[in-house]
Amino acid sequence: MKLKFFTLLLALGATVWSLYSCDNNDDESINVPIELQDAFSAKYPNVANVKWESKSGYYVADFYDGYEASAWFTQDGTWQMTETDIPYTALPQAVKTSFEASEYKSWEIDDVDKLEREGFEIVYVIEVENQNQEMDLYYSQEGVLVKSVVDTDDDRDDQYLPDQNAKLTKEMNDFLNIKYPGFKLVEIDVEDDGKYAGYTEVDITHGSIGKEVLFDKSGEWVLTSWEVRFNTLPEPVKNAINTTYPGQVDDDDADYVEEATGVTYYLIDIENSEIDVKISADGQILD
Template sequence: MKLKIYTLLLALCVTWSLQSCDNDDDNSIAVPTELQNAFASKYPNAANVKWETKCGYYVADFYDGYEASAWFTQDGKWQMTETDIPYNALPQAVKTSFEKSEYASWKQDDVDKLERTGVETIFVIEVENQNQEIDLYYSADGTLIKSIVDTDDDNTGHLPVQLTEAMRNFINEKYPNAKIMEIDVEDDRNDWDFGYTEVDIIHNGISKDVLFDQTGDWHSTSWEVRQNELPEAVKNTINNQYGEYRFDEAKRIEKADGTIYYRIELEKMNVDLEVNINEDGIVIP
């Protein structure tokens, strides 16, 4: 019951923060001494510091080699720092991964280093091609965590969401040595997974999405697989039943009830098709 109440409150808090964020960029705002000391301790060489408030947080915009913004709670607890860095400052593994990706020829718009409490550091490369804008999220070792459409939202969406102890323990037990990269609470009431918590992890070098339901129980885990990694039975079903389609991508999905299947995305001309096929090659709803 406590876990259920905690998860509900967490979802409500995230929704409230997105709807009611204020922005006070008056340079005369009073910054608590405890907070100033916490900032000075974490960034002793910071210059041109300017404070503002957003969403109930104190935000320090400053320069420390690069332009950056650090977010703190009112009692001086650091939450997040977003640093605007040049492409050349990315880890070599990230640059190598990006330059081998399908987006390598796209125009680079912005590059950010994102550090947050409770999760690993990630690097976000914003790219654009004509009217398309995509944000690419990489771990320091060059693993692509996710790619999402850039909606030009402010960086409040990057604020950290804390996992419950039960969720964190589950990940540690089921995915030993996994790195937690991103945590989101689904806030669209029109989606079937409203209130669910999605945790992006890197486990054994693979980027995986771990989904917990509104009660905090594990719902499912999914990750992308290459066509040659599909079971033979799955590949045979694709060839025999959907031979006229071109393979686009696939995900392996493992559910809490023990079900395992592959979600296959296919395309033909202007037709996109998505089918679910279990390990025995049987098409399922």
Template sequence: MKLKMYFLMLALGVCGAAMQSCDDDDDNLKVPEKLQSAFSQKYPEASPKWKTRGNYYIADFQDQNYESEAWFTFDAVWLMTETDLPYAALPEAVKNAFQNSEYRSWRPDDVDMIERESMEPVYVLEVEQGSREMDLYYNAEGILIKAVEDSEDDSEDYLPVELPEGVKNFLQEKYAASEIVETDREHGQFEVDIIHDGVAKKVLFDNNGNWLSTSWEISPDTLPEAVKTAIQQAINDNYVGYEADDEPGMVETPDGNYYRIELEAEDGREVILKIREDGTLLK
């Protein structure tokens, strides 16, 4: 019995070590010639060290003295390259945008430049304030794409999501000359962040690729007078003590457009109002 247990534990230990090695650097890892060729075509001057992670090959290398990781499929298809940058290496437009943003008092901690096939480069700036951490996504022109709570450092979150052809065609037709900067899939929906006419917009599709909505932030000064009146009326009638957030949103849908207004009370309670251009309050 003891002998059987010994061999069982030995086998488990070997398997565990083998699985762990899949996520570790291995200077002796031999990769297919097709994969090495794909890397060399993209980075002819670099000398990579290969490792595997899940269903991906990852090449660690130096790109202009910066540490980089190039991700490939097992079929030697390049997916993305993540490069660690110092804050000083950010484009001036990104630094200026950050220094003039609501996060300007936060401490910059880490910077990643993400390059992906058929997508614009994105700069992810991790900032800290006390126990809070935020990831700020910018394009090279300094347009803030999104700001999300930083949960964990997982490069797989940067991997692009393959979009259905229907989604690609819709974006080309409705938002001509737009630039795709982020793709994601959550809760059965495709989420695509684009830059359209110099504005960051979030486009949602259902699991079948049908368009659900497009939203973006606007200036309070651009709200129609009928919408401003409806906001004040809602506060007077039902939300005394609430104040409208200074970042209203515009939302396009197949059933018509509306303005998204967030009301917030001093105790932190929040209410979302949806108002048509003519001041009609949606339920």
């Protein structure tokens, strides 16, 4: 009886070890192709204890390399992105300096991610919240605020992946080099709704400014916009808005827009409404 009981314990132990090994054997758990394993090892040669999983049609390697990270690969082994969860203290000093001088400096920091993506500049995303408001702030390594996006709490696992439908053509790249020499590419997306559905939006940094450059379906430049602080606007603009919409504009609710037609204006977001007001530098409200 004792022998049978001991044999049973050994069998149970072997079963538990087999399950544990399967869960932790990255190569066998989801049958990761050898080409993909080689691609990961070439990019991260000193990483061990990798856990593979499948998300949104991609192979994702979760690993620890000083901080928790996830590397995303296509099924043919092409690296797309690595997202690393880092503490605020690990941000570049330029990013911390910029954030601590922003209107969000007193907001609570919820999370910080470092994004490395094929063909793009490194971006740091600081997620902040203030009561019932949540924002995602995208910074370049140089501390340029590329864009600020309302966090809707329905973020997908693949939200940071490059848009596979968006392409920067040679003509677009040539245009950017001429109009914005020395620009750095941050992101490319195809607009999926609204007036500009199907247009390509290219996010860049140009000097110390994050700019959104819009191209139509044929690749022709349509407009460029970037965020500006309301308190820095020309006095005629501030006076006209404060008179027409008193107390309905936050300091971060303005953009400067330059169109391919040669028209330039400020676009002001009016709170508690769906109105965006176009206003010229001399204070004239445009249609």
